[in-house]
Amino acid sequence: MLTRFFLMGLDKKAGVLLTVLAVLAVAVPVMALGTAPDSPWHLSTHTVALLGKYLCFALLALSLDLVWGFVGILSLGHAAFFTLGGYAMGMYLMRQIGSRGVYGNADLPDFMVFLNWTELPWYWHGFDQFWFAAIMVMLVPGLLAFAFGWFAFRSRVTGVYLSIITQAMTFALMLAFFRNDMGLGGNNGLTDFKEILGFDVQAASTRVGLFVATVVALAAGYILASAVVASKLGKVLIAVRDAESRVRFLGYETDRYKLFAWTLSACMAGVAGALYVPQVGIINPSEFSPASSIEAVIWVAVGGRGTLAGPVLGAVLVNFGKSYFTAALPELWLFALGGLFVLVTLFLPRGILGLAAQLRDRLPARATVTAKPADQKGV
């Protein structure tokens, strides 16, 4: 029964994506650990971490697509959930440093010793246990999203207003986390991690392990999202996106549906953040910046919103481009990214994956071009 629930959402695109992920999950460990360092097939630890980072962003994009593509909520604050998940993981990693920090304090992370704190703040307790941190990774962003959504959806804040207040939320969090008084490392954030679950964070094998974990998380997130979208619940969500008032008049409590998708999406973003932190080795408040949230939106737009597979593709493509440009032509990166925003919204409203459908729509029936595609109405 449950299997059927999870499988019914999968289609041809899903088959391709999951196959690619499965291949990655096998090939990357083999290439990174099973080949000699001078072999052309060898993947350096750096490359593995980079790929892992892309896939974390892909999971973030997927979570964003769930709310933007299927419920019509354009969140400009998803980086907040991502970063909160990252901080939860970072706190666990900080506690794992133990007495190996610069000041050698077994309980307090270095920055607290530096600030002359004598006691661990209450919210740091429990983070020495992995299971606790793993729960918090989803619970903290989930709770924030629940509270935020509960207020916002109940008061029927929609559209642009909702986008702007999600942006205000992430901005406020950024300012808060920059404060040293927050007890989360202030400006510098959390870094200098040593071990995760007893494995050295820097070691090649750990990196590969983290990569595989990311692939698994992404695949699981994808299957879950597909299942939600294909279920009856998903149909209501799409209906909310296209004509919220009508759905409400039909007797559905749209707030609850939105709240469910919104909270689920935040939890997924939290997981993405948690996987991101050990692979890049640092988490700091600049991740909260409104700009990073908007960047995540463009990944979804490039890949194609409302397709689930598209955002995954978009996140990887855009971030690959970013890595390439910022190394080769740093001056041009912002032009490229800015241009991407403009071109995609003007010419590719359905993204790369929607390109074929867009062309199909346009070619035979030029006369009816004024009729807008359904997925643009509720925006």
Next chain:
Amino acid sequence: MHRAFCWLLAAFLALAAPASFAADLAPLVRGLGAGSYAETEKAIAGLAETGDPAVVPVIEALQAGDLHIRKADGAVVVAKRAGNGYALTDPLTGAALGEADRNAVEKIRINNALRRTISATLGALTLMSPDANTRRQAAEAVFKSRDANALDALNTALAKETDERVRRAMTQARASVLLAGDAPDADKIAAVAVLQERGDQDARALLNGAANTGSDAVKDAATKAIASVEQRLALWGAAQNLWYGLSLGSVLLLAAIGLAVTFGVMGVINMAHGEMVMIGAYATFLVQEAFRQWAPGLFDFSILVALPVAFLVSGAVGVAIERSVIRWLYGRPLETLLATWGLSLALQQAVRSIFGPTNREVGAPSWMSGAFELGGLTITYGRLWIVVFAFLVFGALLVALRKTWFGLSIRAVTQNRSMANAMGIRTARVDALTFGLGSGIAGLAGVALSQIDNVSPNLGQGYIIDSFMVVVFGGVGNLWGTLVGALALGGVNKFLEPYAGAVLGKILVLIFIILFIQRRPRGLFALKGRAVEA
């Protein structure tokens, strides 16, 4: 009559060639090197009697131990260590007199009795200076130092003083000396009253000292005075906060008012709005550079020239953006948001590539620098002008929208596009010009902000979220809402700052807005009726 004559004479002499002074003073200065302490003291008294400000550096040099006698001719010189020997200068004119060997000069010695005389003389000389500002500064210096030696000089100066403000400063200085020293209780209590009237932080510190050390009667008076001073300080503190709030509010108003046109009137989410402000600031920079290059004498007018230039440049960029991108996206606000965000990234990078990533220096014209005091408030002219400017821009925009043909067209297109079109209004053109107007106003804001903020490619980023908050808080489509929103947010921010700190204050304001939107999803002054749903 006699005093007036003296001042007249002093003023006349001050206008005459300073050389004549030097000639008169020279024998007296020479007397400093006569030999015994008694003779030096007499010479100091003689110098002091002239009441000439030119004497001050000489006595200061004596106090610092720089005054020497040149053995060769017995002349008194200022000698400062330079390499192995001394560099000599004339104590009165400051003219260089060449260098001398260490043995060629002899230091003029002073003892403690002389030191007292010197500091009293110095105080008296500056307190007697013909320049009222110097006298007032000297009095302030005594007020801060509480130097008992200056008391006599202060009393003498006070007896002669005619300027009301200087007189007050001297009375306060005298009170501070009396209160810190061991004067009789009656004097101290009178001093407490004077300080209570002054009523600032320094006065409070002095009174606190008196309340802890003096006799019972003085303690009593001081405690009462402290209560009154604190009340007064709290009042001025509130006024100061109000002014800061108004100042911040006007900055927010400037930044948001263009957005109120593009977002509020047209419904276009322009995330590149901050970059329009930034372009305005860079336009100011370029205009100032041009002035520096070709007309440095007219630099004070550069800001006035920058205003129309910034308006036109930002407005033109705005029209270009509307024609090339935004017009394809009407009715799709979220897509507009993304596209304009992309434009903002590209504009930032463009400016960074052209002007470099560092801050550019934009100068303030003379009429915008400096400050004046209003009671317990210090108000800088720059901030004052920005407040005035913000309200001028607001008023001008209001008039433009209400009273002009262009404003009428804008409102018509906003209210009913197809009907406006049917009545012969070229809606596409109105769209472009409205967007240009909003962008141009952002450019004007850039001119003002260039005076108080760093002109860098990131200038606009700092304002974009604040401006959206103001517009959303005030209510979209309502200029008055924007005005109230900006002033309210500015005021709340500044009133929270002393209690919560700047950052936490800002966080609280953001949370407040998020919660406020829940209560009133369409802002403080929401438009009502069918137009809202369209």
